[in-house]
Amino acid sequence: MDVYLPIANLSVNGLVIIALGALTGVLSGLFGVGGGFLTTPLLIFYGVPPTVAAASASTQVTGASVSGVLAHGRRGGVDYRMGAVTVGGGVIGAGIGALLFRFFQAIGQIDTVISILYVVMLGTIGSLMAREAWEAVRPGEASEKPPARKRRHHRLIAVLPLRWRFYGSGLYISPIAPLLLGVAVGALTMLMGVGGGFILVPAMLYILGMSANVVVGTSLFNILFVTMATTMMHALTTHAVDIVLVALLLIGSVTGAQFGTQIAQKFKPEYLRLVLAAIVLLVALRMFFGLFVRPDEIYTVVPL
Amino acid sequence: MKRVFLLFALLMLSAQRDPILVPEVSQDDIQVQQGFTGTELLLFGAILDPTGARAGQDYDIVVVLKGPTEPITVREKARVGGIWVNADSSAFQSAPSFFAIASSRPIDDLVDERTAVIYELGLDHLQLSPSGTIDPEEQARFTAGLVDLRRRQGLYKEVTDGVQISEQVLYQARISLPSNVQTGTYTAETFAITRGRVIASAIAEVEVRKVGFERFVEVFAERQSLLYGLLAVLMSVGTGWIAGRLFAMI
Numbered sequence: 001m002d003v004y005l006p007i008a009n010l011s012v013n014g015l016v017i018i019a020l021g022a023l024t025g026v027l028s029g030l031f032g033v034g035g036g037f038l039t040t041p042l043l044i045f046y047g048v049p050p051t052v053a054a055a056s057a058s059t060q061v062t063g064a065s066v067s068g069v070l071a072h073g074r075r076g077g078v079d080y081r082m083g084a085v086t087v088g089g090g091v092i093g094a095g096i097g098a099l100l101f102r103f104f105q106a107i108g109q110i111d112t113v114i115s116i117l118y119v120v121m122l123g124t125i126g127s128l129m130a131r132e133a134w135e136a137v138r139p140g141e142a143s144e145k146p147p148a149r150k151r152r153h154h155r156l157i158a159v160l161p162l163r164w165r166f167y168g169s170g171l172y173i174s175p176i177a178p179l180l181l182g183v184a185v186g187a188l189t190m191l192m193g194v195g196g197g198f199i200l201v202p203a204m205l206y207i208l209g210m211s212a213n214v215v216v217g218t219s220l221f222n223i224l225f226v227t228m229a230t231t232m233m234h235a236l237t238t239h240a241v242d243i244v245l246v247a248l249l250l251i252g253s254v255t256g257a258q259f260g261t262q263i264a265q266k267f268k269p270e271y272l273r274l275v276l277a278a279i280v281l282l283v284a285l286r287m288f289f290g291l292f293v294r295p296d297e298i299y300t301v302v303p304l
Numbered sequence: 305m306k307r308v309f310l311l312f313a314l315l316m317l318s319a320q321r322d323p324i325l326v327p328e329v330s331q332d333d334i335q336v337q338q339g340f341t342g343t344e345l346l347l348f349g350a351i352l353d354p355t356g357a358r359a360g361q362d363y364d365i366v367v368v369l370k371g372p373t374e375p376i377t378v379r380e381k382a383r384v385g386g387i388w389v390n391a392d393s394s395a396f397q398s399a400p401s402f403f404a405i406a407s408s409r410p411i412d413d414l415v416d417e418r419t420a421v422i423y424e425l426g427l428d429h430l431q432l433s434p435s436g437t438i439d440p441e442e443q444a445r446f447t448a449g450l451v452d453l454r455r456r457q458g459l460y461k462e463v464t465d466g467v468q469i470s471e472q473v474l475y476q477a478r479i480s481l482p483s484n485v486q487t488g489t490y491t492a493e494t495f496a497i498t499r500g501r502v503i504a505s506a507i508a509e510v511e512v513r514k515v516g517f518e519r520f521v522e523v524f525a526e527r528q529s530l531l532y533g534l535l536a537v538l539m540s541v542g543t544g545w546i547a548g549r550l551f552a553m554i
Contacts, residue, residue: 257547
């Protein structure tokens with residue numbers, strides 16, 4: 001099934017793109033992450049220009065996170081106040097990200113920056129997750145250790161002025177901390193074309209110390225609105241959102257997400273986390289080696 | 305008066321010696337839309353001898369199909385501290401987005417280096433107008449890199465036996481355009497060559513453009529970017545929401 005993408009300017013096999021979307025969807029259903037960290041590199045690998053890939057992937061993540069936000073919202077799993085603060089930061093971050101993107105593009109180092117960001121981010125998060133999941137899976141010791149961590153926010157956050165009450169998260173902290181977190185994730189969203197769930201969730205748990213039952217919902221809420229903002233930013237500045245590509249990805253991801261959710265119910269969450277950690281680490285390793293191996297193309301062409 | 309006569313005489317003279325090229329392109333309007341996976345152009349025509357007789361001598365035909373030119377930067381990766389990063393770069397003011405050349409015999413056998421450069425015959429003789437002051441050796445390296453890259457993308461090609469000439473009168477060449485070609489005005493130029501000299505040339509234009517839905521999307525994204533962005537977001541949210549509702553029902 002050949003489909004011509006009017007913005008990317010090339011003809012692709014529509015079924016491949018739908019399958020790619022489905023893969024992302026299964027991942028998001030299984031693990032509650034957007035899966036943008038896989039879509040963007042795979043699209044580029046398939047021949048879609050990088051900017052179009054990043055812009056369209058972020059639009060697709062919007063669609064993938066809607067149903068999650070609705071589901072979590074129904075059972076009170078979204079702290080809207082916290083979400084609003086991180087979204088506010090995210091929009092600022094997306095703006096900063098766009099400026100950084102343009103700067104690195106101008107000096108020709110955007111590819112390297114993106115690769116290094118992927119390696120560092122995915123490598124760190126992947127190994128943290130793997131360790132935590134491994135300890136949970138390991139028989140015997142898990143029972144000796146009752147819920148090990150006391151839920152508590154980082155010391156640095158306590159010194160920030162201007163405290164707000166976040167009832168959903170069970171926190172009384174300064175909004176500056178989640179705002180800064182939002183800025184950082186927003187910048188990464190714009191730079192890497194990812195939703196940022198894999199950074200937000202651990203940061204909300206371990207740095208802000210939010211209560212676990214609102215973390216995933218609030219993170220999805222943030223992703224939903226920040227990807228909307230990045231879509232708009234791409235539409236207005238780079239004109240790189242390919243609506244046909246987005247539609248194909250969406251068809252795949254919304255159906256894939258249903259399968260993912262059903263599979264997720266059959267397995268223990270610890271094992272799922274271990275698998276996700278393995279996937280994340282694999283992507284990070286692949287990109288790490290990619291930095292050192294002689295690239296297929298020594299020369300690249302960019303329009304002036 | 306004398307000058308007019310001289311000019312006339314010259315015209316007569318040249319008309320007597322040089323053949324007339326009548327080129328034709330199978331399609332002068334290529335429409336890019338859903339299902340477009342590239343297309344094949346047939347460039348054909350006739351070589352007529354003005355004396356009426358069939359062209360007595362051997363002609364060789366070279367056909368060049370060239371896409372719109374654009375200014376580009378070519379970057380070169382190099383190993384810096386163990387990792388591969390973009391190091392040097394070079395700018396070209398007029399790189400053709402597509403360049404295909406077909407000839408009845410290898411170009412080297414037809415014309416000398418100088419003529420090939422003048423008429424831009426062959427991938428080694430593209431006039432890319434490099435800008436900035438870098439030494440010729442470096443420039444040659446970047447040019448070779450660009451040509452090699454685009455050749456493998458199917459955007460630059462050279463077919464040394466791509467033109468068939470029958471009975472020294474009719475010629476035809478097939479050039480395929482891949483789906484990732486740029487839109488714009490393409491020129492199809494035909495050269496008749498004999499004894500190392502270009503004796504006749506003719507140009508035909510081919511318009512490659514998006515039509516229908518594809519054209520609409522492109523213009524929409526470009527001119528109404530705010531509305532386009534909102535529509536993309538709406539579509540995304542809508543699909544996600546509907547899927548969520550459907551799933552909740554199951």
